[in-house]
Amino acid sequence: MTSWRKLGVIAGGGELPVILAEHCAAQSAPYFIARIEPYADPALDAHPGVTHGLGLMGARMQALRDAGCDAVAILGQVPRPDVSKLQLDEVAIAMAPAVLAAARQGDDALLRALVSEHEKAGFRVIGVEEAMQGLLAPDGVWGKVTPSDRQMNDLKKAAKLAAAVGAWDVGQGVVVCDGLVLAVEAQEGTDAMLRRVAELPETVRGSAQARRGVLVKRPKPIQERRIDLPTIGVRTIEGAAAAGLAGIAVEAGAALALRREEIVAVADRAGIFVYGFSAAETDAA
Amino acid sequence: MTSWRKLGVIAGGGELPVILAEHCAAQSAPYFIARIEPYADPALDAHPGVTHGLGLMGARMQALRDAGCDAVAILGQVPRPDVSKLQLDEVAIAMAPAVLAAARQGDDALLRALVSEHEKAGFRVIGVEEAMQGLLAPDGVWGKVTPSDRQMNDLKKAAKLAAAVGAWDVGQGVVVCDGLVLAVEAQEGTDAMLRRVAELPETVRGSAQARRGVLVKRPKPIQERRIDLPTIGVRTIEGAAAAGLAGIAVEAGAALALRREEIVAVADRAGIFVYGFSAAETDAA
Numbered sequence A, B: 001m002t003s004w005r006k007l008g009v010i011a012g013g014g015e016l017p018v019i020l021a022e023h024c025a026a027q028s029a030p031y032f033i034a035r036i037e038p039y040a041d042p043a044l045d046a047h048p049g050v051t052h053g054l055g056l057m058g059a060r061m062q063a064l065r066d067a068g069c070d071a072v073a074i075l076g077q078v079p080r081p082d083v084s085k086l087q088l089d090e091v092a093i094a095m096a097p098a099v100l101a102a103a104r105q106g107d108d109a110l111l112r113a114l115v116s117e118h119e120k121a122g123f124r125v126i127g128v129e130e131a132m133q134g135l136l137a138p139d140g141v142w143g144k145v146t147p148s149d150r151q152m153n154d155l156k157k158a159a160k161l162a163a164a165v166g167a168w169d170v171g172q173g174v175v176v177c178d179g180l181v182l183a184v185e186a187q188e189g190t191d192a193m194l195r196r197v198a199e200l201p202e203t204v205r206g207s208a209q210a211r212r213g214v215l216v217k218r219p220k221p222i223q224e225r226r227i228d229l230p231t232i233g234v235r236t237i238e239g240a241a242a243a244g245l246a247g248i249a250v251e252a253g254a255a256l257a258l259r260r261e262e263i264v265a266v267a268d269r270a271g272i273f274v275y276g277f278s279a280a281e282t283d284a285a
Helices: A016-027 A042-046 A057-066 A090-103 A107-120 A149-166 A190-199 A234-242 A260-270 B016-027 B042-046 B057-066 B090-103 B107-120 B149-166 B190-199 B234-242 B260-270 B279-283
Strands: A007-011 A031-037 A049-053 A071-075 A173-177 A180-184 A214-217 A247-251 A273-277 B007-011 B031-037 B049-053 B071-075 B173-177 B180-184 B214-217 B247-251 B273-277
Touching: A007 A016, A007 A057, A016 A031, A016 A042, A016 A071, A031 A042, A031 A057, A049 A057, A057 A090, A071 A107, A090 A107, A149 A173, A149 A180, A149 A214, A149 A247, A149 A273, A149 B149, A173 A190, A180 A190, A190 A214, A190 A234, A190 B190, A234 A247, A234 A260, A260 A273, B007 B016, B007 B057, B016 B031, B016 B042, B016 B071, B031 B042, B031 B057, B049 B057, B057 B090, B071 B107, B090 B107, B149 B173, B149 B180, B149 B214, B149 B247, B149 B273, B149 B279, B173 B190, B180 B190, B190 B214, B190 B234, B234 B247, B234 B260, B260 B273, B273 B279
Parallel strands: A007 A031, A007 A071, A031 A049, A214 A247, A247 A273, B007 B031, B007 B071, B031 B049, B214 B247, B247 B273
Antiparallel strands: A173 A180, A173 A214, B173 B180, B173 B214
């Protein structure tokens, strides 16, 4: 499985790169962090690595090579940059036409182009879950709360719609409440979508007293699964709780759960379910 | 065409019922307004009519019958109510199971059920555009600004995605900017969606200085077209302008434009296009 010598972690923002770095350190697995400034978490400075701006693709790849990395994981959040203000090195300029053309199609197309460029440069590109298997979303009910039949119906509708919308390289999340589609995620991201649900009239959504509705996140059907798998963390649970939702569901084996024990603890406390579904379970007519 | 004797206007909120009432008065066409309180605009009080709460379906239908109405138009905005707090008369209670079951499926299903109940009660249900033909969105470019090829590509992608999402009885609007889907409308409505686009990073959207991206509104493929046709007004143009969009497009003959002259004047001033497309133009591969 782990058929690489040393893992390069190309790290954008958020806690996922930190979790992976801490995991590698704890396992004494050889690793090296290529921090993308200004996005990478400062906690990564404590790990072996190097820091570059997003556009210094050649310098970053050379540093990874010099450090002996044969595989890379690309992870963490990077907002779409203003390319005209980005400092680009020669390698970045050479790959710019392909990457920019892909960026126009959607986030998945963009990430696919970046994977391809790293492969052309000789790196094996792995999904973060290959380096840290505990991240992958498990099957079934995660905590103490079990979805009701009605909530399972919302879950199935949201899962089907997320797949339909995902085919357009749009978002990964959908909220359905008692059959009604409350929100569809696009560029704003899951947290902003949940805030929007919390602002809808209480007649169409649930509340802390009477939880209703389900958030589903799942990969786009077309998605390059080695990067940008749908991710949930404690903040997702908190957002869902504030929006009055009854639960959250992700596709088992096709989503990442950051600090799963904390996720379950917070969800149990809020009285909301967390569920890993299989496509076979949701996509039948 | 106008094969009814007297038109009953069942009026929710917003300016559309006011525009229709003023049109009927100006044309000396027989009409009667059934105002739904507390949503109907107070300007409607100046017109012949009656006022009921949403749940007094029987009283409202009887008042329309007593006034001699043989046809009704159902229009204006009504938020989904808290049914447990709604005052219901006997007729409303009788139709409640069918209406509530439909409400769970989506807005179109709900409105379809309401149309059906009014037809069962003996009314002909007409679309507002049958009573006021100038409301329907015309073909082609409306003002001084013409979409570029790039903007037409955004328009086509947004139109196709709006149809795909609409098939799920979700929203009517989509925003695409340089190929990237920025936002998909669900229960929040078009104005809230445009505010969200305005809050996205400027790297993915346009600005007043360099307008990019297109809002498309079109009916759901399954939609009961006699009610709830996609509607744009001056506020839609203002929202699109604030979001940095290059233009707005609706399906010609399948959307309503409120105060079209003002729409065009505001759009011309902001430098954004307004365009009526045909399905043949956008839906080809």
